[in-house]
Amino acid sequence: MEKSSHNSTGVLQADDPRLSEFSLFSGLDQQELATLLKLTDTVHVLAGEKIISCGDPGHCLYLIISGSAVVTAKPPDENVELARLSAGDFMGEIALVDDGPRSADVTALEPCTLLRITRVTIGVLAGLKPSASVQILSALGSELVKRLRISNLKYIDLLHRTKGEVQD
DSSP states (O other), rough: OOHHHHHHOOOOOOOOTTTOOOOGTTOOOHHHHHHHHHHEEEEEETTOOOOEEESSOEEEEEEEEESSSEEOOOSSSSSSSEEEEEETTTOOGGGTOOOOBOOSSSEEOEEEEEEEEEEHHHHHHHHHHHHHHHHHHHHHHHHHHHHHHHHHHHHHHHHHHHHHHHOO
């Protein structure tokens, strides 16, 4: 997917009513959103197609405009579902910060329309509309913190359960 092997089509319009509901864009005005959309690609994937593959280099995040996807990890024995994503959710955001490999697979559960946002997109946006890039990075940071808190709670719960099993 990340090698642009799927359908890329025109730009979404800033007045698309779906976009105003997405937390990633909540702090943007119409002009800022229009500028961002001119800098991005819209990608369409079919149900069952991989959007992101674990281990691949990351160069962008994807925002789900429509459809849904599942995030999975591959421990030695079987796939483990980490999350289900739907319209307004995004994935691959760590690629905007770091050049490391993707940490999980993401597969479309149904046909999806995705907005692809690259690190270059954010950089150009920062030059054109600085407050818009700050708003987007702030929204990304908030979501990352939320995900980290959830992961910490799951980890602590796992430690407590494991400790209980060891004592039995």
